[in-house]
Amino acid sequence: xxxxxxxxxxxxxxxxxxxxxxxxxxxxxxxxxxxxxxxxxxxxxxxxxxxxxxxxxxxxxxxxxxxxxxxxxxxxxxxxxxxxxxxxxxxxxxxxxxxxxxxxxxxxxxxxxxxxxxxxxxxxxxxxxxxxxxxxxxxxxxxxxxxxxxxxxxxxxxxxxxxxxxxxxxxxxxxxxxxxxxxxxxxxxxxxxxxxxxxxxxxxxxxxxxxxxxxxxxxxxxxxxxxxxxxxxxxxxxxxxxxxxxxxxxxxxxxxxxxxxxxxxxxxxxxxxxxxxxxxxxxxxxxxxxxxxxxxxxxxxxxxxxxxxxxxxxxxxxxxxxxxxxxxxxxxxxxxxxxxxxxxxxxxxxxxxxxxxxxxxxxxxxxxxxxxxxxxxxxxxxxxxxxxxxxxxxxxxxxxxxxxxxxxxxxxxxxxxxxxxxxxxxxxxxxxxxxxxxxxxxxxxxxxxxxxxxxxxxxx
Amino acid sequence: xxxxxxxxxxxxxxxxxxxxxxxxxxxxxxxxxxxxxxxxxxxxxxxxxxxxxxxxxxxxxxxxxxxxxxxxxxxxxxxxxxxxxxxxxxxxxxxxxxxxxxxxxxxxxxxxxxxxxxxxxxxxxxxxxxxxxxxxxxxxxxxxxxxxxxxxxxxxxxxxxxxxxxxxxxxxxxxxx
Numbered sequence: 336x337x338x339x340x341x342x343x344x345x346x347x348x349x350x351x352x353x354x355x356x357x358x359x360x361x362x363x364x365x366x367x368x369x370x371x372x373x374x375x376x377x378x379x380x381x382x383x384x385x386x387x388x389x390x391x392x393x394x395x396x397x398x399x400x401x402x403x404x405x406x407x408x409x410x411x412x413x414x415x416x417x418x419x420x421x422x423x424x425x426x427x428x429x430x431x432x433x434x435x436x437x438x439x440x441x442x443x444x445x446x447x448x449x450x451x452x453x454x455x456x457x458x459x460x461x462x463x464x465x466x467x468x469x470x471x472x473x474x475x476x477x478x479x480x481x482x483x484x485x486x487x488x489x490x491x492x493x494x495x496x497x498x499x500x501x502x503x504x505x506x507x508x509x510x511x512x513x514x515x516x517x518x519x520x521x522x523x524x525x526x527x528x529x530x531x532x533x534x535x536x537x538x539x540x541x542x543x544x545x546x547x548x549x550x551x552x553x554x555x556x557x558x559x560x561x562x563x564x565x566x567x568x569x570x571x572x573x574x575x576x577x578x579x580x581x582x583x584x585x586x587x588x589x590x591x592x593x594x595x596x597x598x599x600x601x602x603x604x605x606x607x608x609x610x611x612x613x614x615x616x617x618x619x620x621x622x623x624x625x626x627x628x629x630x631x632x633x634x635x636x637x638x639x640x641x642x643x644x645x646x647x648x649x650x651x652x653x654x655x656x657x658x659x660x661x662x663x664x665x666x667x668x669x670x671x672x673x674x675x676x677x678x679x680x681x682x683x684x685x686x687x688x689x690x691x692x693x694x695x696x697x698x699x700x701x702x703x704x705x706x707x708x709x710x711x712x713x714x715x716x717x718x719x720x721x722x723x724x725x726x727x728x729x730x731x732x733x734x735x736x737x738x739x740x741x742x743x744x745x746x747x748x749x750x751x752x753x754x755x756x757x758x759x760x761x762x763x764x765x766x767x768x769x770x771x772x773x774x775x776x777x778x779x780x781x782x783x784x785x786x787x788x789x790x791x792x793x794x795x
Numbered sequence: 796x797x798x799x800x801x802x803x804x805x806x807x808x809x810x811x812x813x814x815x816x817x818x819x820x821x822x823x824x825x826x827x828x829x830x831x832x833x834x835x836x837x838x839x840x841x842x843x844x845x846x847x848x849x850x851x852x853x854x855x856x857x858x859x860x861x862x863x864x865x866x867x868x869x870x871x872x873x874x875x876x877x878x879x880x881x882x883x884x885x886x887x888x889x890x891x892x893x894x895x896x897x898x899x900x901x902x903x904x905x906x907x908x909x910x911x912x913x914x915x916x917x918x919x920x921x922x923x924x925x926x927x928x929x930x931x932x933x934x935x936x937x938x939x940x941x942x943x944x945x946x947x948x949x950x951x952x953x954x955x956x957x958x959x960x961x962x963x964x965x966x967x968x969x970x971x972x
Contacts, residue, residue, distance in 0.1 A: 352896070353877045354877065354880045355880075355892045355893075355896050356876045356877065356878060356880075356881055356889075356892070356893055356896065357876070357896045357899070357900065358874040358875065358876050358900065359874075359875045359876065359877065360874055360875070361874075361900045361903060361904075364903060364907070365899065365903055368903070368906075398906075398910050398913075399910075399914075401906070401907055401910045402907070402910035402911045402913065402914035402936070403914065405907060405911065405939065405943075406858075406911065406914065406932070406935075406936060406939060409857065409858050409861040409862070409939055410854050410855075410857060410858050410932075410935070411857075412850060412853065412854050412857075414857065415827060415831075415853055415854075415857050418824060418827070418857075418860060419827060419828065419831075422824055422828070594840075595835060598831065598853075599831060599832075599835040602827060602828050602831030602832050602835070603831075603832050603835065603836065605828045605832075606828050606829070606832040609828070623821075624817060624968075624972065627816070627817055627820060627821040627824060628813070628816055628817060628820075628867075628871075628968050630820075630824060631816045631820040631860070631863065631864045631867050631868070632864075632867065632868055632871050632873045633873070634860065634861070634864045634868075635864035635865055635867060635868020635869070635871075635873040635874065636868060636873040636874060636875060638861045638864060638865065639865055639868065639873075639874055640874075640875065688877065689877065690875050690877075692875070693875050693877070
């Protein structure tokens with residue numbers, strides 16, 4: 336049997352297992368193990384080894400991968416940033432820093448038409464700088480912002496749409512869980528990827544605010560203006576948000592200036608968030624318990640799925656399927672950007688059904704060699720920058736998936752906070768933001784420097 | 796949906812998972828935060844004398860955290876499943892396919908636990924140690940194996956619940972503590 340066919344069969348089996356509600360991580364481990372047995376046996380049989388010996392070799396390789404790759408994922412120093420940033424986000428939530436952030440944005444922007452929704456986006460962007468999780472951002476900000484928007488008669492679709500879309504910024508603005516996983520899977524620098532996410536993250540925030548402005552221009556009743564806060568109140572709100580700016584300034588600033596590595600920054604950030612929570616007396620026994628268990632739960636999701644990816648990737652390499660796909664796609668007369676467009680459209684389609692992190696680990700082993708083989712106008716010496724640029728693109732497409740029907744996960748999170756809002760209204764509200772993300776993708780494709788300028792300037 | 800009173804062995808398992816996650820995971824997280832922050836801010840930046848082997852200790856504490864997180868995540872619904880096609884399946888097919896898939900998952904996790912023990916037995920012999928302090932990975936392979944075996948037990952509890960109650964009731968830690 337040809338290796339390519341084995342690879343295709345492996346991918347089909349993976350789809351069947353996922354469809355049967357087998358956990359994504361376990362599906363990857365299952366296909367990785369049995370695929371490695373089949374592919375290794377086939378490989379050695381084809382070069383003349385006895386069938387029995389080839390099979391024994393296949394089993395040995397698969398079992399060795401199973402334990403070795405699992406331990407490798409669990410002991411990867413770079414992955415320390417995942418629990419640390421999750422912890423930092425959870426501590427920021429209990430300390431009230433997220434509420435302060437919304438309050439400050441609200442005081443400064445609430446009097447504008449659609450201002451509360453814009454304040455929600457700004458606060459989500461700020462919270463994203465404390466937490467790498469889009470769900471955490473959507474839940475935390477949704478709880479604070481949705482009741483306020485309801486109070487000021489915002490339309491349900493604009494209110495819920497802005498929270499669902501704002502939450503996705505947590506996946507792009509560093510520290511981003513998606514970027515850490517992409518970095519580990521593609522062996523890129525986490526620090527550079529984080530830097531690459533800054534400008535696109537800010538631009539996307541502005542595009543989201545633009546989408547709100549455009550919505551309220553069309554339908555002014557969707558986002559009525561709130562009362563104008565007097566200047567002393569605005570200054571006081573900004574002052575109350577000072578701990579947030581301090582924590583973000585030290586951690587993220589420290590990382591960008593090279594004072595901390597990403598791992599060190601994540602630990603220092605968690606430490607500072609804990610200090611703020613202690614000083615504000617919000618870290619009681621119950622809160623400590625919640626913070627630890629929430630962090631453990633979120634870490635479990637990421638680590639088991641990474642173990643799955645670590646076991647699955649060697650199988651894909653043995654089958655050489657990604658290489659065959661590279662040959663196929665590069666032979667098409669559509670150019671580098673045509674191939675990229677196909678990949679992005681596939682991601683958008685998958686994003687309708689798959690969860691972001693799952694989609695990332697499932698697709699990267701196949702997509703990465705394709706991207707590596709194309710130039711996109713990058714100098715060969717800047718091949719790493721090309722992978723970083725692509726990482727930012729992927730993260731934005733995954734964000735689109737988080738709010739795309741029928742299974743946009745952020746939409747469900749928002750629905751859980753606003754149970755009286757029909758699902759159709761929530762999905763109607765996300766479209767302006769979805770198109771803003773699509774526009775961001777186009778901008779990034781036309782001007783890759785939006786992503787790579789900062790890492791190139793600061794790290795070289 | 797009404798909460799089911801689960802049998803004592805599942806309640807004991809739940810309690811054990813929460814306590815392990817809270818104490819083991821909490822200690823590992825606290826260790827990571829304090830050692831890493833102290834090492835970088837005080838020892839490395841202020842005193843220019845970084846703690847020797849700090850990275851080794853952080854890696855080992857990460858393994859501990861992962862070992863306790865995986866089974867806890869399994870019982871709290873942290874491991875991602877794609878539920879898209881379930882609504883299109885007949886209830887009977889959905890239930891039986893889930894049962895069979897859980898059996899396969901349990902066997903897979905037990906195999907993984909066994910292989911981790913096997914790898915742990917060879918770790919010292921093959922010089923698998925941390926880079927600076929040369930701490931053998933052997934006990935940490937066993938700990939990860941324990942975590943994976945506990946996850947297999949969680950899957951067994953899922954199978955029991957599916958067979959008996961036709962649904963899986965996830966752990967709510969507020970009920971346990």
